[in-house]
Amino acid sequence: DAGVIQSPRHEVTEMGQEVTLRCKPISGHNSLFWYRQTMMRGLELLIYFNNNVPIDDSGMPEDRFSAKMPNASFSTLKIQPSEPRDSAVYFCASATGENTEAFFGQGTRLTVV
Amino acid sequence: AQSVTQPDIHITVSEGASLELRCNYSYGATPYLFWYVQSPGQGLQLLLKYFSGDTLVQGIKGFEAEFKRSQSSFNLRKPSVHWSDAAEYFCAGPRFGNEKLTFGTGTRLTIIP
Numbered sequence: 001d002a003g004v005i006q007s008p009r010h011e012v013t014e015m016g017q018e019v020t021l022r023c024k025p026i027s028g029h030n031s032l033f034w035y036r037q038t039m040m041r042g043l044e045l046l047i048y049f050n051n052n053v054p055i056d057d058s059g060m061p062e063d064r065f066s067a068k069m070p071n072a073s074f075s076t077l078k079i080q081p082s083e084p085r086d087s088a089v090y091f092c093a094s095a096t097g098e099n100t101e102a103f104f105g106q107g108t109r110l111t112v113v
Numbered sequence: 114a115q116s117v118t119q120p121d122i123h124i125t126v127s128e129g130a131s132l133e134l135r136c137n138y139s140y141g142a143t144p145y146l147f148w149y150v151q152s153p154g155q156g157l158q159l160l161l162k163y164f165s166g167d168t169l170v171q172g173i174k175g176f177e178a179e180f181k182r183s184q185s186s187f188n189l190r191k192p193s194v195h196w197s198d199a200a201e202y203f204c205a206g207p208r209f210g211n212e213k214l215t216f217g218t219g220t221r222l223t224i225i226p
């Protein structure tokens with residue numbers, strides 16, 4: 001398996017623009033997590049899904065952020081409109097289910113100017 | 114709230130010396146705990162995990178960790194570090210069932226010749 005695949009690896013956008021980050025989990029995994037990593041706040045869980053259903057989105061910073069998982073093999077994290085403070089590395093991770101470890105993608109480095 | 118704590122932000126160790134990175138958890142029941150490593154510009158890689166049973170678990174790259182219920186700790190150890198071990202180390206957990214995986218703040222490890 002190719003592991004968790006995230007795209008793009010790097011994204012530079014202007015403030016106010018819409019940004020969409022994409023994630024393909026490992027086949028057969030039914031849990032998916034979106035994390036944000038910054039120097040100031042470390043690794044924060046934004047949202048996670050079980051069987052394509054959002055279970056906990058309490059980490060989503062504000063309404064500008066939204067995440068979807070239309071099927072078991074794809075998820076998106078959208079920021080609209082983007083702001084400079086959204087600059088961070090965004091990680092997607094997936095897990096097989098109960099009591100298992102999460103496998104991480106390589107991350108998307110987002111820079112909002 | 115369930116959480117893990119890494120009290121050391123930065124540790125410097127000489128190459129060839131032994132290493133211990135601390136992790137404390139807060140939860141009443143026996144948690145599922147993990148150690149991840151992140152090299153610069155990379156995603157997080159699982160080093161080892163504890164689910165139950167033997168309290169001393171072996172991981173990749175020569176790392177091990179010991180679960181101590183009496184101390185609510187899950188410390189990571191390596192008898193002799195190599196320059197390639199320089200990275201950021203994250204303790205994660207506790208995870209029950211399909212709950213979210215939360216991370217400690219990380220410990221940055223620097224290796225000196």
